[in-house]
Amino acid sequence: MIGADIASAVPLTGGVAQSVTGVTTTDGREYVLRLWSRPDWRETDPDHSPENETAALTALVGSGLPVPEVVAVDAEGRHGEYPALLMTRLPGTILHSATHRSPTAEPLTADMLRQLVDAADVLHALPVPDVGPYAPYEDLSEWEPPSEHPVWERALAVAASGPPPGPDVFVHRDFHPGNTLWREGRLTGVIDWTTAARGPAGVDLAHLRINLVLAYDRATADSVLRFASEHNPYWDVRAVLDLVDEDDEDDLPTVEEYLESLL
Structure with a gap:
């Protein structure tokens, strides 16, 4: 072989x-x-x-x-x-700070954030291959809010309104820094393509942003928008509902503040 x-x-x-x-x-x-x-x-x-x-x-x-x-x-x-x-196997390493929030961990620079958005844009412009259809990670019919904060009910109402119209493109579907490799500030790998799908481009930007909120902070997630060609908060809300639950108790205040900024 x-x-x-x-x-x-x-x-x-x-x-x-x-x-x-x-x-x-x-x-x-x-x-x-x-x-x-x-x-x-x-x-x-x-x-x-x-x-x-x-x-x-x-x-x-x-x-x-x-x-x-x-x-x-x-x-x-x-x-x-x-x-x-x-x-x-690609060169480079996963950033420690991509999965472990730490005051001493390496930050994502503006140029690194731009590289992430640029990579997603390249992906979304490619012909859509024979991959599975996009589906949310969570079935909201049985989803329970992780706290009593009223923002969760508003978020569920937004999700229930349905996604905005748009074409299906080639999406990674699990696009975040923990699935990338870096060397000296340069993106050397985008990995873990098992859930690649045909779906809305907003899925990848939103998934990136909530992961940045969890691994870094809201300011880092918001700074990505400087490089995005388009953005719909619906997908941000949907990504939060997909990824955050009662087990993320330490992160809930930050996530709830992020949701408030979206709604």
């Missing part, structure tokens, strides 16, 4: 339904092996599939975006214990 013996295999931080391993061969090449190892993933996360990620990565070839290349795929797990996808 890769024409060389394996020198090392090191577990990496992975996705919801997968385990991810960094593989280095004896001739120095580096790969990432993603295994769909959680037993119930096809029932609970059917859109997180090797077929979907393979379709997305194949469509991204030649796009100019820094994304992994597919080396081999075993979508049914016929050659091993689990379905598998082998990809090239």
